[in-house]
Amino acid sequence: MFDERTALKIRLEQLADSEIRILQEFRHERDKIMQRLRELDESSDQQMSKAAPKTINVGKSKKMHAAALSILQKKLEPVKGTDIQSFVEEETGFKVANITTFMNTIQRRFPEVRKLDRGLYIYEKE
The missing domain is CATH 1.10.10 (Arc Repressor Mutant, subunit A)
Known part of the structure; x- marks a missing residue:
């Protein structure tokens, strides 16, 4: 017999699964953003060291x-x-x-x- 209690339990499990999937997506996006920021920092550091010899005398x-x-x-x-x-x-x-x-x-x-x-x-x- 399918009652309201069973329906609520099923919905709770669905929410838990969705929550885990969304958190994984956020974590994945955060990792991609952090990786890109590191790349930008490395390239700006390289450019700054290249620009250093061009000091104005x-x-x-x-x-x-x-x-x-x-x-x-x-x-x-x-x-x-x-x-x-x-x-x-x-x-x-x-x-x-x-x-x-x-x-x-x-x-x-x-x-x-x-x-x-x-x-x-x-x-x-x-």
Whole structure:
């Protein structure tokens, strides 16, 4: 005979089975997420160690800027960018990768330095 009590017992067993299955699914998803987080951490650690040698040498920039300013201050007429580049490289031993970008940085830091024409720079005391 099938009564309410038997039906409730069967439903309780079904709930227990469902509960176990759902917990297993959650556990499985949690493991997958943790594994992916570990992978991301490892890749970011590798990228950080690769990026470490690319530190900016502030002293290098200051030396290069000082050399460029000194040639501009010594000469009273406009100086070609290529002349500034070769002078900076001779004085400091550091290569100027892009003279236009280099001089734009100097112009931002030192308003006395002005670009007259294409590739010509001058130091003007105010």
